[in-house]
Amino acid sequence: EVQLVESGGGLVQPGGSLRLSCAASGFTVSVYYMSWVRQAPGKGLEWVSGFYSGGNTNYADSVKGRLTISRDNSKNTLYLQMNSLRAEDTAVYYCARGTSSYYYFDSWGQGTLVTVSS
């Protein structure tokens, strides 16, 4: 069974840092495109960053230079290092697996809440 479990969210002050983790089971993360998608409270979905099976990464313009995605194949885990956090980064962060075509996301974790506030 495919499972994604996020962790690492919490309350952080503006300008602070946080690292999110997404532990995968039931499949190998290095074979798929893996992504982070966020949802601000009461709002819609926003793609944040992704990690291709070949190692390339991409980011939404709103987070470029502040958030860094990485992957540990030995732990079958995806990470999101979040620096210089702003109030507008407050959201539930979901880890999602891309389909083989990577056009869509066919498996999602339950999400982890990041709150940026003083």
Add this chain to the structure above:
Amino acid sequence: EIVLTQSPGTLSLSPGARATLSCRASQSVSSIYLAWYQQKPGQAPRLLIYGASSRATGIPDRFSGSGSGTDFTLTISRLEPEDFAVYYCQHYGSSPLWTFGQGTKVEIK
């Protein structure tokens, strides 16, 4: 950047009714890049439809997708109690690569 606009914002219907949700793209897109998701309160989104009209694994056949160009539709033929949720359309290929509509809430009338 392609903008996806969903309508209506909220759809109030009774169980057993037919639901028709719209997703309009700001410019013509290939249907292969269009998907629909369902999200229930406190839960992660779930892929329903991909390629505009193909049902994802395990999705009941009361869910169907159609459309091309700029206009796409998600239809739920007969609403079951578990179908009351928020639905998002999603497109791949513009900048940013993955964009979502703002969502349509299907609520019990």
